[in-house]
Amino acid sequence: MGSVTLKIGDGTARFKRATVCSSAVNILMMFSVISTNLFALYAFTSSAKYHQNHLFHNTHKNISLISEQVSLILKEIDSSQKELAKMERELLGYETIDISRPNIANELKIFLQRHQLPLGKDSRTAITEMVASVGHSCEKSADLLSQYMTYKVSGPCPDDWSLGQKLILRGCEPLPRRRCFAKSVPKVGLSPFPISLWRPVSEKILTWSGLGCKNFGCLHKNKLSRECVDCFDLASAHENQKFVNAKSKSDFLTDDVLALASGGIRIGFDIGGGSGSFAARMAERNVTVITDTLNIDAPFSEFIAARGLFPLYLSLDHRFPFYDNVFDLIHASSGLDVGAKPEKLEFLMFDIDRILRAGGLFWLDNFCCTDEEKKKTLTRLIERFGYKKLKWVVGEKVDTAAGSGQSEIYLSAVLQKPARV
Numbered sequence: 001m002g003s004v005t006l007k008i009g010d011g012t013a014r015f016k017r018a019t020v021c022s023s024a025v026n027i028l029m030m031f032s033v034i035s036t037n038l039f040a041l042y043a044f045t046s047s048a049k050y051h052q053n054h055l056f057h058n059t060h061k062n063i064s065l066i067s068e069q070v071s072l073i074l075k076e077i078d079s080s081q082k083e084l085a086k087m088e089r090e091l092l093g094y095e096t097i098d099i100s101r102p103n104i105a106n107e108l109k110i111f112l113q114r115h116q117l118p119l120g121k122d123s124r125t126a127i128t129e130m131v132a133s134v135g136h137s138c139e140k141s142a143d144l145l146s147q148y149m150t151y152k153v154s155g156p157c158p159d160d161w162s163l164g165q166k167l168i169l170r171g172c173e174p175l176p177r178r179r180c181f182a183k184s185v186p187k188v189g190l191s192p193f194p195i196s197l198w199r200p201v202s203e204k205i206l207t208w209s210g211l212g213c214k215n216f217g218c219l220h221k222n223k224l225s226r227e228c229v230d231c232f233d234l235a236s237a238h239e240n241q242k243f244v245n246a247k248s249k250s251d252f253l254t255d256d257v258l259a260l261a262s263g264g265i266r267i268g269f270d271i272g273g274g275s276g277s278f279a280a281r282m283a284e285r286n287v288t289v290i291t292d293t294l295n296i297d298a299p300f301s302e303f304i305a306a307r308g309l310f311p312l313y314l315s316l317d318h319r320f321p322f323y324d325n326v327f328d329l330i331h332a333s334s335g336l337d338v339g340a341k342p343e344k345l346e347f348l349m350f351d352i353d354r355i356l357r358a359g360g361l362f363w364l365d366n367f368c369c370t371d372e373e374k375k376k377t378l379t380r381l382i383e384r385f386g387y388k389k390l391k392w393v394v395g396e397k398v399d400t401a402a403g404s405g406q407s408e409i410y411l412s413a414v415l416q417k418p419a420r421v
């Protein structure tokens with residue numbers, strides 16, 4: 001800087017002066033630069049530090065904010081899942097019975113309590129306590145159930161069997177009443193077997209409480225169902241010609257069906273069997289048939305028993321209380337029609353298949369299909385089981401009983417269960 005000298009007259013001096021002057025300026029400038037830089041450096045470092053601090057703080061704050069948000073979301077998911085499970089339980093009607101509720105009958109609490117085995121764990125079954133259960137659908141009818149379970153222990157049961165049946169029809173099965181004496185009706189004039197099969201049953205030995213009708217005449221007028229047009233009148237041709245004389249080609253005869261099996265039919269199960277005439281005809285062929293029936297509008301169970309036959313009081317929603325592959329024959333008619341949902345019929349068909357032995361016969365007897373579509377659905381379902389069709393008859397009848405005059409499709413079939421491995 002100061003070392004450059006230009007010798008051009010006065011200019012030199014001026015320049016020299018300028019040099020001296022510029023040195024001072026330079027020093028000043030240098031100072032200023034350094035100080036500015038120092039200031040800047042200071043400012044920078046301090047601001048960076050401040051900034052960094054700020055950033056760290058923010059990030060920290062943001063992370064805790066995020067984790068807070070995440071836990072909120074998780075909580076939300078958890079409560080939604082609980083809500084969903086609750087909705088599902090409500091839809092299915094599933095709730096465990098809360099026996100701590102105030103209006104629960106004490107007898108129900110005692111029945112449902114677990115009882116420890118007195119000698120501890122049982123070595124054969126490996127259980128340590130006795131557990132009683134009621135159907136989970138009982139919860140839906142908790143008030144009816146409590147009413148049903150309010151009785152004097154060791155006393156006479158209230159005469160309310162129809163209340164019990166109401167519970168069963170709402171899926172409350174099995175019923176928990178155990179510790180009272182059921183009303184008994186003197187069974188006078190029962191006939192010995194096999195005369196009992198077709199001897200008229202006295203009205204007096206049946207329970208009529210809880211029923212709209214109080215005698216056979218009323219039942220006859222009321223036309224109970226397709227299977228029971230006149231089924232309590234054993235002298236009527238309608239009842240005593242069934243299975244021995246065919247009225248149409250969809251009516252099969254017991255002897256024809258038994259011949260298909262070439263022997264080996266010894267025990268059977270009849271679903272929705274009216275007053276038990278199928279079991280009676282089979283009993284004459286030395287085949288023991290259990291008749292599944294509830295007492296819908298009529299005293300079916302007692303009537304069947306009075307004929308010397310075995311009534312099973314069980315709704316079709318219940319899994320059949322039999323082990324797999326035990327029956328040689330299962331007979332069912334329109335009683336098999338359990339409603340609109342195809343799954344309902346599937347549940348039933350699979351259970352029928354389960355209790356029928358390989359080689360055993362499933363006799364579908366005049367199943368009424370309201371239309372062609374229903375017949376197709378049923379046919380498709382049956383064919384899925386791979387049974388051998390020994391008989392298959394589709395008929396049409398004009399419904400004169402209901403007076404509508406509409407024709408209905410009837411399906412009758414005898415199917416043989418295949419052996420599956």
Ligand SMILES: *[C@@H]1O[C@H](CO)[C@@H](O)[C@H](O)[C@H]1NC(C)=O
Pocket residue numbers: 055058059062
């Ligand atoms: C922290 O969140 C705020 C808004 O809440 C946002 O402006 C900022 O950029 C975030 N900082 C970091 C470091 O994520």
Ligand SMILES: *[C@@H]1O[C@H](CO)[C@@H](O)[C@H](O)[C@H]1NC(C)=O
Pocket residue numbers: 284285286
């Ligand atoms: C039923 O069994 C009895 C006694 O064993 C016998 O006498 C009768 O012939 C049998 N009836 C039929 C139809 O097989």
